[in-house]
Amino acid sequence: MEVNKRILIVGAGNMATAIGTALKNCGNPPVAVWSRTEESARMLGTSIGCEWTNSLDALPPADVVIISIVDSALDDVAPLVTRRYPDAVILHTAGSVPMDSLRTAGASLYGVLYPMQTVNKNKVVPLDDVTVFIEGSTPEVTEVIRSISSRISNKVIYATSEQRCSLHVAAVFACNFPNAVYCMAAEILEQFNLPFDSMLPLIEEAARKVHKMPPSQAQTGPAKRGDINIMNMHKSMLTPELAQIYDLLSNYIMKRNK
Secondary structure (H helix, E strand, C coil): CCCCCCEEEECCCHHHHHHHHHHHHCCCCCCEEECCCHHHHHHHHHHHCCEEECCHHHCCCCCEEEECCCHHHHHHHHHHHHHHCCCCEEEECCCCCCCCHHHHCCCCEEEEEEECCCCECCECCCCCCCEEEEEECCHHHHHHHHHHHHHHCCEEEECCHHHHHHHHHHHHHHHHHHHHHHHHHHHHHHHCCCCHHHHHHHHHHHHHHCCCCCHHHHCCCHHHHCCHHHHHHHHHCCCHHHHHHHHHHHHHHHHCCC
16 A cells, blocks of 8 residues: 555544654655544644545545544544545544554554654654554554554654553653643742752753663662761751652662662
8 A cells, every 4th residue: 555645643642643743744744633622623733734524424544544543532533544544544643542542443454553653733743763563463564563663753663562551661761751740840939939940950860861871870869879977957848748759769779779
């Protein structure tokens, strides 16, 4: 199957916007975009220069349909898509949803296209250097997905559903949890009338370091040194909730540095 003909995006959220924009930039814009809400469909369709609609029945023919919606809606939407496009390759973009969920929804040709990146439709991040993890129901489908992915990214890797789920878990630790920790740091600084932006050079340098060395080697701080006196002083300044989190993370660091 030639994948450069008709690609359709079902969804208009963060990931759908990132993928749709990447496809436009590589010269293969989607033929149409669907969203439950007319406004979201219009905004993305207008942005990438394609048809848009909030009616599945109004969608044009397609060879490949990329379903990029919240995980909780996939069970409802995927069967509707597979019935309308029985001969198309049906893909989803979810990290923790098994590929076979699309077979259960009625797809005969199906797979996954999963860019490993945090995205926001209000600030579209290029996918060129983002690793895209793919999985296909057959070798032929896998090659279709690889062809699409290789146009939007320089890094394409095959991963099973189990591997992809582990990637999603790791991403929560690498992205979502650190951001929650930034929120904690901001609370502490606000309590003492200090600006959070004083942390930005520190955050940026910590991120740069793990580009050059394993995270275990980049670790610094009182827990790394085993400085119990400093750690106890820190905890005395914190709320019970933050002190408990401080203890958990410090113990993790100390155990791995014995």
